[in-house]
Amino acid sequence: MSKFQFPESIMSRPVYGTLEPRLGHAHLFVADAEGAEAILDLAKKDPGLMSSAHIIFIPRATGETYVEQLKALRPAQFYSGPSYEAALPRLRRVFSDASMGLQVYLSGTEGLMGQAQSEAMQAGIAPAAIQTEHRGSVARRMQCVHCKGITEDVMTDPFVCSHCGLNLFVRDHYSRRLAAYQGVCIDAEDPGNVPDPVELYS
Amino acid sequence: MTIQFNDETFRDDYTFRNSDWAVKRFPFPFHEDSYMYSVNMEQHRGGPEGSVYEKRFDVDEHYVSEMKDRAIVLADDPLRCQSLPHMTLAGWDLLELIMVSKSEDYPDLFELHRDGNTWRWINKPLGIDDTFTFLDETTLPFGPMEYITRQSQGDFAVLDQRDDMLWMDAGMVTTQADWSLDFDIGMNFFEWHAPVPKAHEMGIFKRALKFLLNIQQGAPARRLNWTMTVNPLLDTSPENYHKWGIQKTGLTAENIGQKQFLRVELQTFYRLPRSNALAFPIRCYLIAFEDIVSVPKWGRRLHRVIRDLPEELATYKGFIDNRPKMLDYLSQYDDGLPTSPGVWPDLDTEPALSK
Known part of the structure; x- marks a missing residue:
């Protein structure tokens, strides 16, 4: 099965349905x-x-x-x-x-x-x-809040920004305009202390 | 009174200070010895003389230096000021509201001379004297919202109202408590508040939205919000968190009185006449712990509020790791005596610290 049930989350996180035929030209x-x-x-x-x-x-x-x-x-x-x-x-x-x-x-x-x-x-x-x-992959499209670069297909939390190289944690806060979740530096208060990446939803 | 403007910084060497005047008029946010979310709205129709609530847009001793700090932030990151294309008219509404209010409330500092659509704006503290055509963007050096909010303390969100909802469609945000306009622009009221814990379940945002949708012209409202900041850093942005976050780890028993700041937002809400948008100024006031405890009532109360705050809120507000140090410091200023109701310092009636 390629359907995945996302856990309940905050109100900016999108929810998805099931495609239904509709009337239209x-x-x-x-x-x-x-x-x-x-x-x-x-x-x-x-x-x-x-x-x-x-x-x-x-x-x-x-x-x-x-x-x-x-x-x-x-x-x-x-x-x-x-x-x-x-x-x-x-x-x-x-x-x-x-x-x-x-x-x-x-x-x-x-x-x-x-x-x-x-x-x-x-x-x-x-x-x-x-x-x-x-359907399919649960990977996320992430925006680095620091450098603004987008990293596609993020599968782990934390992950490395593909643009600036900071270690970012994966938030559920989502911008529909950017079509991206927000990634925020995870070791700002303790530089170098980066937890091992864990697969999303695991 | 004539305001003496401080020459001070909100970064690097942090020379920001509050005078005795600024301490006594500080908008202390706790009306009782505990805190929980509420829709704590009241009418914004002035307040006691000299208080931050008296004028529509409070101007204080930090004005000139705050505007310098804003210019630095914008030069570094122009995305802190954005306006979606349909929000230009609301920007003019906001410009008019601020110019009219300030020129009426502070005639010694600001002047507005209107001859039809030809307006002359004089801002004496910042040395500005501009003549422009109202509603003609080409006659100003910036868009109308950016022009006037480069001259006004506090952040400004300008909310479009449609489909019984408010939308964060424009803003000037450089003194924020860790949220990103660039990320949140275009979001609706529930989406941009999504990361706030507990308050959704408590129905706070549904009630607040209902109230805000019904704000009428000429009947602005206000509320306070608060958090904690180490060092008098106005620009606690997510954008720069990887740079300033480390400062949160620099507190010691010796320096906490000078380095730990209570950060209070005076939030006001104005219906704008042409656009029907809602102006949402978010004015940030900072006060060092050592200045708070110079008011005995505030010292007692702040200790009790911080001690009893639910863990979830202390985490969300970003000071859970520093809470033990805060309590060690603040407990010295709590002698267990009862406190008078309300936010005011009550210096003449509250007893001095007895320990």
Whole structure:
């Protein structure tokens, strides 16, 4: 199973649901890795929806596992790309065309969903038209509060900022604008005293 | 009275000092011998003469030096001042509120001359004399919020109001109790308060939000909040925590009276007329422990509050490790006598320390 039940947390931490088919004249799916499974599950509930669907998929480590299955849903448009950054110009183009009635379905990792959601909101898509479903890795996208650099796919607490090299602890405080959790120096009051990294949620 | 402005620093050599005048008017935040969260709102309609509550925007002896410190912070990190694009009108509202209030409340220090939209602003302590066109950004050296808050003590959050919610959509934040505007900008009221322990479960934020959404023009409100800071460091930012955090470990029995500061925020809330945004000034006052205990009532009370504060709050406020040292020091100033109700020093009626 790729579904993970996140523990209860503070109010800035996003909560994710299960994608449900909705009425709309256009349906945009953005997914990475195991997020494909959420699309496949939704298509079983409402196969007709795919004729007006656009799927933007970033396979990451899943390679070809889901690509043919997604294509077999016969979406109106299908794109598979090497990274979120590579897909971003396309995503922005789609959002710039969006009109009322566009439904947005995000699935996969928190980093992917968060960034696509932030993009959608900047484009003026109503929050009520955006659904999310977490699948796959529980890694976090972290912003270093000190140097502002983003470290992707953080799996341990603490971790080393990939930009400034400080040892950061992983907070649950989350910015939707940045699509990132906050990382804060763990040894500021006792330099060098850095606990061994522990895998998140372990 | 004419204010004598101190030439002092809030970093490096830390020459910040409170005069006797500043000590006696300090906004001591504890009205009784214990503390727990509450929606402790009251109307902001003046207060006793000379108190920090008297004027709409209190100006004190630290004004000029605090503004120098702010300029240093902004030069180092411009992200401490941000305004989302839809908040410019609220920035003008805030500029008007502060200019009108200060020129009326301190006519010897500030002057505002308005001829239609042509405004002349004179700020004597900072040596500013600018003429600009109200609502025309091109006529000011900064955006309106940044321009006026570079001349006003305290941090400023400007909250947009929509969908029965407040949104942290603009701010000038350089004297904060360890929160990041750059991270929190764009968040709603519940999101930016998310890290605060206990208060959500107690329903504090739901009630506070309901109150704040209903603040009307001309009827501002205020409350106090507090924490602890080692050294008179205004800029206790998360951004620089890896630099200042180590200072928290420098307390000794000998220096704690001079180095440990009670940090109090006078928070006020104003409805803004054109934008319907809420201005949320957060004014920081610092006082050394040795100055607090010079007021017998405050010394007794602070000892009891810190001693009995739930561990979770002492942790959240960042002084759990230093609490034993604080209590060793403060207990010398608690003789067990009862204290009078309310926040005021009551120097003429409270007994001197008897131990």
